[in-house]
Amino acid sequence: MPVLAADSVFGFDPYDFAGTHLTEAARTTLHKLQRTLESDIHPLLADAWESATMPSGVLDALVPLDLMHPEGVESSEADSSMFAGFRNFVLARTDVSVATLYNAQSGLFRTAVRLGGSPEQAAELDPRVTSFDLRGAFCLTEPDHGSDIAGGMATRAQRRGGEWVLDGAKMWIGGAATADVLAVFARDTDDGQVRAFLVPRDAAGVRTETIHGKVSLRPMQNFRVLLEGVRVPESARLQGVNGWRDVSRILGAMRSDVAWIATGLQAGALDAAVAYVREREQFGRPIGGFQLVQEKLARMLGNLTASLGTVVQLSARQDAGEHRDENSALAKMWTALRARETAALAREVLGGNGILLEHGAARFFADAEAVYSYEGTHEINALIVGRALTGQSAFA
Known part of the structure; x- marks a missing residue:
């Protein structure tokens, strides 16, 4: 043992x-x-x-x-x-x-x-x-606006008396077709500020389209959400979202979730690799005894352990009341980058069998690409960290 x-x-x-x-x-x-x-x-x-x-x-x-x-x-x-x-x-x-x-x-x-x-x-x-009595989907990203969503958001909300009329489209929305309500972010036509609304999925003017052809997160279905003249009452507006600063606060809290997922992905990839090299034999003995294989496993464990240390300390600070955008951005950026490397090493030590679903590593290898990009790309998170380091914003 x-x-x-x-x-x-x-x-x-x-x-x-x-x-x-x-x-x-x-x-x-x-x-x-x-x-x-x-x-x-x-x-x-x-x-x-x-x-x-x-x-x-x-x-x-x-x-x-x-x-x-x-x-x-x-x-x-x-x-x-x-x-x-x-x-x-x-x-x-x-x-x-x-x-x-x-x-x-x-x-x-x-x-x-x-x-x-x-x-x-x-x-x-x-x-x-x-309790899952009310199921929801988070609708922020748009077909033409991902990293530039803060300034480029095209979905519009127009106030008409006691209700709002929403028009626009959202992209990459996970679980939209089975949600009871959609948390839709839209730009107020009066003042240009971002608002958020809980829109019933079955409301008139709401349509969802499945995104096909994904090579990552294949079981997790994503959707386009189309909104055409969708009417919701003022009571459906989330009252605490009155500008991008409020959205940024929400996103900062979410990035820690994704950093933890990136870390768990590495644990699964390492599990798959270790299980395989203990059983797979080449040249008359298990490949787990080969020096080059052990070096890759050690790097994987190093990536996983460093990522765990990062997310644990991030969560400890958040639980102590310290929420800083640059901290969550750094954690997401670092763990997702390490997840990419760790999953690639897992696939590598499995050789040709690394692309077969039955051995597990293939799923983590493909999914690392999605985790690397969602909830803030590597570059966007790097700019958040860089702004904190230098006091200068490099955002376009």
């Missing part, structure tokens, strides 16, 4: 970040999650990838676990960035599409409601969000 063994839940964690930063109750909850992932969800993944569909059994298995308010975990910890981070880590270690699906509700949509809504709206809606 190797001296450095993988924990059944947290993978290879040589510095015991999980044991240091989670209570026993939280670890027990995540152990239960891991058992569910192994028994009910992992067997579905290869077919889900081939068919580019998300099996209903995924949320059927996850929702009853009540992972946003788990039994026995104090509410202060359940609502912490640290617990949410390790939850995303465990999900992504099994599959990034599964983690993205769950985080679309627990991270993107819930954060939009909690940070973008008034205190009254957040208090009313959050219990419905955490």
Whole structure:
């Protein structure tokens, strides 16, 4: 038995970040999650990838676990960035599409409601969000505006008495077709400021179109959302979003979620690589005994451990009340870059078999490309960090 063994839940964690930063109750909850992932969800993944569909059994298995308010975990910890981070880590270690699906509700949509809504709206809606009684999708990116969405947002909201009329299009919206409401960001035609609205998916003028042909996150279906003369009442507007500064605050909180997913992806890739090299034989012995293979595995573990240290400290600072854009941007930029390298090394040590779904590394290899780009590209996050370092904005 190797001296450095993988924990059944947290993978290879040589510095015991999980044991240091989670209570026993939280670890027990995540152990239960891991058992569910192994028994009910992992067997579905290869077919889900081939068919580019998300099996209903995924949320059927996850929702009853009540992972946003788990039994026995104090509410202060359940609502912490640290617990949410390790939850995303465990999900992504099994599959990034599964983690993205769950985080679309627990991270993107819930954060939009909690940070973008008034205190009254957040208090009313959050219990419905955490129970999945109200399912939502986060609609920010547009067909012609991704990295430049702050200044280029083309979706418009026009105030007409006690209601708003929305026109425009959104792109890459995860889970839009199964959401009850869409959290749509649009530019107010009166003052040019960005607002946010909870739009019923079945409202007149709303149309969704599936995006086909993806090579990453294949089970996680993404959509174009088209809005033509969609009318919503003022009560549907998230009262805490009154400009891009408010949207930026929401995005800053979300980047930590993605950094944790990028870290969990590395754990899954390392799992796949280590399992393979222990069994695969060439030249009469397991390839895990070859020097060049061990060097790659060591680099993978180094990337994973450095990423874990980064996201753990980021969440610790956020839980202490320190939310800085440059910190979350740095974490997302760094962990996604390392995820790209780690997943590529995993595929590499598997040789030709690294492109087969049955060995696991292929999914992480492809999904690393999506994680590298979503929730802020490498370049955009680098500019946020660079602005903090120099005091000079290099944004166009």
